[in-house]
């Protein structure tokens with residue numbers, strides 16, 4: 001069997017830990033990409049709508065922040081996915097005849113290909129340079145050959161997959177790869193009515209549950225596992241004190257799972273959880289704290305009309 005050695009290693013580590021965990025970055029295989037796109041259209045998953053509203057209503061202000069000098073700039077997007085929201089900005093910038101290049105970076109090649117084809121067809125005249133790579137590797141390679149001002153987009157509260165201060169090393173690394181006039185435009189899901197947050201991760205259609213189950217299926221498919229998804233229940237939580245939305249898969253019985261590629265079995269006690277994902281929520285103070293401790297200064301915060309979400313524009317301190 002041809003398998004991803006890093007995935008195998010991370011699964012072994014996670015399932016050997018106490019408490020057990022899996023890494024949420026592995027949600028996004030071809031099936032997971034589609035499920036996440038479905039999540040973004042859910043009534044309960046307000047995050048996407050908020051960011052769309054911010055872009056729709058404030059694109060002129062956003063543009064004037066990005067292109068304050070007259071030169072060409074690079075719009076670099078980390079984890080572009082299907083670029084659904086970014087398209088609003090790309091269309092507007094193109095209509096306004098702004099000189100910029102769009103550089104989406106994603107580890108999923110299928111998602112990048114779909115995005116490039118879509119954009120080439122629907123936004124003629126757009127300069128697009130997709131890079132299929134790890135974010136930092138791509139950015140460092142880019143820095144060697146390209147000296148345009150860079151605006152880095154990290155949207156959708158993707159940063160929330162780091163719990164609390166764990167985002168700081170990531171942000172510091174980003175800081176180290178940025179030059180004086182570069183900007184970081186970063187989406188944060190804000191603390192709000194805890195029930196609204198919990199519902200976003202506990203949708204009635206069960207797509208989020210499916211998204212979590214898919215990682216068990218992926219282990220079965222790629223690593224020769226024999227997980228029975230029906231003997232796990234999906235349990236999402238939100239803690240308003242820490243701002244952490246978490247999801248777990250809880251074993252409904254004592255059971256043993258065999259993973260062929262690892263030649264190893266993992267036993268679960270009845271009610272033993274696997275921690276699957278954290279989606280951190282932030283106060284404005286939390287955001288201020290992250291910026292300060294990673295060497296950035298907040299230049300501007302853009303909010304939706306309900307103040308559920310902010311896209312925060314950061315510059316080097």
Ligand code: AVJ
Nearest residue numbers: 039156157158160161208279
């Ligand atoms: C893509 C990490 C922003 O945490 O809200 C959606 C992923 N997980 N529903 C999030 C996700 C369950 C999402 N991020």
